[in-house]
Amino acid sequence: MAPASAVNIGSLSASNFATVYNLFSLVIASMVFTALFLLLSQGRVAPRYRNALVVSATVCGIAAYHYFRIFDNFKESYPPGTSVSAAHVLSSVEFNEAYRYVDWLLTVPLLLVETVAVMALKRAESRGLLMKLVPASALMIALGYPGEIATTNSTRIIYGVLSLIPFFYLIYVLFVELSKSLVRQPVEVQPAIKRLRVSLVVLWSVYPIAYAFPLFGGDFFGGEGGFVLRQGGYSIADILAKAAYGLGIYAIARTKSRLEDPAFDEEIEPSASKTVDLANAA
Ligand SMILES: *C/C=C(C)/C=C/C=C(C)/C=C/C1=C(C)CCCC1(C)C
Numbered sequence: 001m002a003p004a005s006a007v008n009i010g011s012l013s014a015s016n017f018a019t020v021y022n023l024f025s026l027v028i029a030s031m032v033f034t035a036l037f038l039l040l041s042q043g044r045v046a047p048r049y050r051n052a053l054v055v056s057a058t059v060c061g062i063a064a065y066h067y068f069r070i071f072d073n074f075k076e077s078y079p080p081g082t083s084v085s086a087a088h089v090l091s092s093v094e095f096n097e098a099y100r101y102v103d104w105l106l107t108v109p110l111l112l113v114e115t116v117a118v119m120a121l122k123r124a125e126s127r128g129l130l131m132k133l134v135p136a137s138a139l140m141i142a143l144g145y146p147g148e149i150a151t152t153n154s155t156r157i158i159y160g161v162l163s164l165i166p167f168f169y170l171i172y173v174l175f176v177e178l179s180k181s182l183v184r185q186p187v188e189v190q191p192a193i194k195r196l197r198v199s200l201v202v203l204w205s206v207y208p209i210a211y212a213f214p215l216f217g218g219d220f221f222g223g224e225g226g227f228v229l230r231q232g233g234y235s236i237a238d239i240l241a242k243a244a245y246g247l248g249i250y251a252i253a254r255t256k257s258r259l260e261d262p263a264f265d266e267e268i269e270p271s272a273s274k275t276v277d278l279a280n281a282a
Pocket of ligand 1: 143160
């Protein structure tokens, strides 16, 4: 019998179930505590960079919420079965991939907002970039969804290809248009911003690859292997593209605060001599 859809695989072995279960759990821990860290670190960056940190924390918070839902849904969809080969069998509760896509619809545009925010460009410049980046990113996710839940490979391919068009447009805007603003950033942070941009494109490329796994077909990619690789791939990519990326934004905001506002920096991180003085005074 053909699976109901590429998403709802009929059964999972104990180890495959545990792999997905543990990864979802890891995502929740990463998102919750990165969000907390970013919120609590507001005072360590100059006021103009606080918005970038708040947006990064919001992204992690939205993802944490959705992973709570995904985690519960996964447990309900794959309760324990009766045999060793099918330790967990699909129940009547569908494993709902919509949580992931709703999450991306919110978090992907916000990741671009935090990227532009940490550059602290002129208002018109930020606005111009975001007017291109935000709609294109939302379109990319919206076009991917019908393909993700499709039961046939041809539908998966058509929507995948359509979604790649805004994806390549985003890369164009980030590497061509954003570069014009990049040259006006302090030279000390330019390499860090360039690395952030490259990591964004590399990490975001994991998603279309994970999306394509079921297309490879065969017993492995068409079955449990493909399901675990896709859920695992999306989960690890989410940790890197949201939590680790948010920490990268924080690092850039810290460096820029230090360079642009030495007095502020001295207040939150006194130089070595001051620390010695304090020690002597005690
Ligand atoms: C935190 C979540 C992130 C950064 C999600 C990013 C998702 C993508 C870049 C998805 C892209 C897709 C394509 C380019 C084609 C196939 C369909 C998608 C939606 C998986």
